[in-house]
Amino acid sequence: MRYLTAENIEKIAIGASLLGAGGGGDPYVGKMMALSAVSQYGPIKLLAVDEIDDDAVYMPAASMGAPLVMTEKFPKGDEFTRAFNRLGQYMGTTIAGTFPMEAGGVNSMVPMVVAAQAGLPLVDCDGMGRAFPELQMTTFHLGGVAATPMVVTDERGNLSIIETISAKWAERLARDQVVEMGASASVSLYPATGRQMKTNGISGIVTKCEQIGEILSQPQKGRDWQLHNLKKLTGAYHLFDGKITDIERTTRDGFNFGKMIIDGLGEFEEQSMTIDFQNENLVATKNGKIIVSVPDLICLADMDSLLPSTSEGIKYGKRVTVLGLPADDKWRTTKGLETVGPRYFGYDFDYVPLENTLAEV
Structure with a gap:
């Protein structure tokens, strides 16, 4: 057990943004929400997974929708805790703590806001080890933990409770509501016991984000030092350096969709x-050959500072470094690939682990 202060949050936000693999929301927005909560309510207690009660109930809170929208449609500030508290009331159970559902600049920070405001501990665990766009794309789903009951709410105070027969139905019904709420809303879902978290969660994610942030917060040590230590910590591969020369981006159905072209440097x-x-x-193609695909991570960073770049933050002319990180082993199972593999996203090819593809290049 330890406590997270503003200094910790600064580093966690950087690391979480990298593991967001382009998604997970704007790290500046998320960081400022968490820093404000800690400033008002004090440091956040962080518990390791082996420190939590097997029979207690824990719940994540998150932002759902198109990350680009949140750069203009800012949260009011109380909707995350509103969703969290309302789900606990609906279930009629005492909630022992919260945790992030995914790694990302916003969704790693949202549970910190809830933990600070509610005076509850944050658990060092998540359900992805990265970020994914849909609700069923969690390791809790892979382990049979129900996504619902689930609360969806917005900054105006609209709120609904959803119970569904599957996590995919939760995604479909909640996504429609999020679109009507302006393509961005706050949710709480996947209530889990401590035992379920130990079995199905990805442990140590908050600490890993902080360790990544520690490396990327030291540009004075040089880019080579940063890359070496990042590879050592995460198993990352340095895939490409270049300048973005074309980018297409659109927002529809509550998602940001797009494609970018990067010319090498x-x-x-x-x-x-x-x-x-x-x-x-989702997919990186180098010189016409697919080299990385989901569930492995494709991460963009500023070419000079190595600070992460999200899909909504990139623009024409930006110089970037592209990194590939192996996904957690839970995603490389048959069910994991059925849930988040390239064929789920409409691509006509099978997943090949990043390290195998690069060995053939």
Whole structure:
């Protein structure tokens, strides 16, 4: 057990944004919400998974919708805790703590806001180890934990409670509501016991985000030092350096969809990379060959500072470094690939682990 202060949050926000793989929301928005909550309510207690009660109930809180919308449609500030508290009331149970459902610049920070406002601990665990665009795309779903009951609410105070027969139905029904709420809303879902978290969650994610942020917060040590230590910590591969020369982006059905083209620089000069995204980066093609696909992570960072770049923050002319990170083993199972593999997203090819593809290049 330890306490998270403003200094910890600054680093966690950076690391979470990288693991968001282009999605998970704007890290500045998320960080400022968490810093404000800690300033008002004090440090947040962080518990390791092995410190939580097997029979107690824990619930995440998150933002759902198109991340680009949140850069203009800011949260009011109380809707995350409203969703969290209302779900606990509906279930008629005492909630022992909260945790992030995914890694990302906003959705790693939202549970910190709830923890500070509600005076509850945050658990060092999540349900993805990265960010994904749909509600059923969690390791809790893979383990048979129900997504519902679920609360959806917005900054105006509209609120609904959903119970569904599957996590995919929760995604479909909640997504329609989120679109009507302006393509961004607050949710609480996947209530889980401590035992279910230990079995199905990805442990240590908050600490890992902080460790990544610690590395990326030291530009004075040089880019080579940062890349070396990032690879050592995460198993990352340095895939590409280049300048974004074309980008298409649209918001529909509560998602950000798009494609970017990156022309190589330095050792990658005269080469090209294309990346498709749906909130998160899905597939990277280098010189016409697919080299990385979901569930492995495709992460963009500023080419000089290595600070992460989200899909809504990139623009024409930006110089970026592209990193590939292996997904958690839970995603590389048959059910994991059925849920988040390339064929789920409409691509006509099977998943090949990042490290295997790169060995063939």
